[in-house]
């Protein structure tokens with residue numbers, strides 16, 4: 197049974213993207229592969245706003261999130277924590293045997309650059325991890341202000357996760373001074389899961405070169421050595437690279453500015469719907485994500501029942517909250533290929549479902 201996903205990942209994948217994946221594969225050491233790999237680089241560099249290479253990793257985002265820790269953390273890492281994914285990054289750092297400390301916020305509280313300055317001023321840290329768009333809480337952190345502070349500390353390598361914001365909003369990697377910018381395929385890029393993308397600065401590669409125990413699969417130097425030949429270290433998920441090539445065509449056909457504007461507009465449609473019900477986002481609106489909405493369930497609506505109704509009657513689902521705020525919040529994605537029509541239709545279907553289930557507003 198198929199139904200449309202308005203959850204914040206994996207999200208709806210277009211027919212065109214699925215179709216691209218059925219292109220017959222070839223050897224990953226063949227000239228055909230090199231051509232495919234190199235054909236996506238210019239578009240990726242444009243999307244990442246970088247002159248650095250963009251590596252393709254056959255893994256979900258966590259692979260390269262863990263890899264970044266293993267490649268970069270010598271002294272100590274500051275993991276900025278404010279939701280399920282960022283909190284877990286601290287845990288992953290520790291599991292890699294690294295000296296790690298949290299800069300902890302309550303879920304839904306945006307990151308304050310001044311706190312980062314205070315922590316980094318101790319001189320204890322050589323690496324910082326930050327999630328730009330904390331998907332679990334629908335919070336979009338002020339990346340420009342945060343990066344301006346981090347760049348006051350030239351020895352600190354900055355690793356930024358843009359899994360649910362990449363290509364939905366502009367993140368100018370080089371201008372902001374981000375060392376490692378990473379994303380995954382199944383969220384803002386609207387592809388099936390299984391591919392992670394990361395762009396690594398030269399100074400981050402230089403740090404990696406001094407690191408023992410980087411392992412093999414996510415070794416930045418292996419990625420780079422192979423990149424120079426138009427290849428990946430091991431056999432990649434070639435169908436997803438076909439999907440990526442197709443997706444880049446779509447993105448540039450629409451135009452980057454138009455794409456960002458569309459995400460902003462669709463996000464506002466969801467906020468407008470919330471206002472009708474007196475609903476609020478978990479973070480302050482000023483820092484609410486532009487690619488999804490994490491909404492406080494103030495009327496204690498039975499979210500599994502709401503979703504069951506949506507699925508049965510309208511062949512779509514939203515998300516009933518993540519981690520410790522499951523049930524207390526619900527989330528609606530406007531990432532990827534959503535349009536004014538698809539989001540408006542979802543909101544109409546939500547209205548009808550709330551009515552049919554006699555869910556009240558008090």
Ligand SMILES: *Cc1c(COP(=O)(O)O)cnc(C)c1O
Pocket residue numbers: 205256257258259281327329330331332357358359360380383389
């Ligand atoms: C989903 C998500 C991840 C983890 O992605 P996987 O594909 O499960 O590895 C990491 N960071 C953010 C912000 C996410 O939304």
